[in-house]
Amino acid sequence: MATSWKNVYGGVDDVAPLVVDVLRRLDSVKPGIHSQATIKNSLAQRLAADYPDNPAELTQEHAQNIVAHIQSQWSKQAGLGSEAKHAKTPDPIMFAPPWLAEFSAEWGRRPGPGDKWDVFHRPNAPEFAGLLVPTANPQELEERTTKLMDYPLGMPLGELKPKKVIGATQGSYERRPDVRAWILREANGRCECCNGEAPFVRIDGSPYLEVHHAVPLADGGPDTVDNAIAVCPNCHRRLHHALDRTEALTEVYRRVHRLVAIRR
DSSP states (O other), X not given: OOOXXXXXXXXXXXXXXXXXXXXXXXXXXXXXXXXXXXXXXXXXHHHHHHOTTSOHHHHHHHHHHHHHXXXXXXXXXXXXXXXXXXXXXXXXXXXXXXXXXXXXXXOEEEOOGGGOSOEEEOTTHHXXXXXXXXXXXXXXXXXXXXXXXXXXXOOOOOBSSOOBOTTOOTTOBOBOXXXXXXXXXXXXXXXXXXXXXXXXXXXXXXXXXXXXXXXXXXXXXXXXXXXXXXXOHHHHHHHHHOTTHHHHHHHHHHHOTTOOOOOO
């Protein structure tokens, strides 16, 4: 008899946040609707990375059972029974477990093929999808980044080869707002170069930091979270123009573990 997933990963309160993060990462690739099978496969990949000693077949089985269990519990506790084929996104439920409140706040339910409740979808998917569109316009980038800061983003994939805008000035590339938003949130108001606090607070109340690509986009660097850091304006200029910019960048690579050195 196969080991229950609860004996390996803990109860639903322990694994639900992991499924939430998987959903967010799926949204960063293709926002909107995600089938149970898609979530299961993505969760299995995540579990395989986190628990490499588990047999592959058992990990797949656990992922399937976890998603099915969460779907069942969500439907039951949110009042979406088998007859509720036209139910809308559940309202927040008082005394609900934390994982249910998190799901209810972000995802709704709607029938999949055969009117089965087997899909999750973000109710505001059209707006969310628009915010992920890369742009070379600084104002659009800033606006989309600011709005995305209100979303609980998973780690975005980014762009390995950002598109340069035809006819634009040198260094004008389309950039991913979700990458920028994720980097700024990850920094949590501290420069990832000097470790100092952001020099001031924006009008909207957020700490002011700038996003710097370790390998510039103009030099073939990707617009990804493993090639970008949040820095104060002084460190940003230093990394571009200082005599010791190479040494400073080497120290950044040592300190920020998500960065991956890229050969040019």
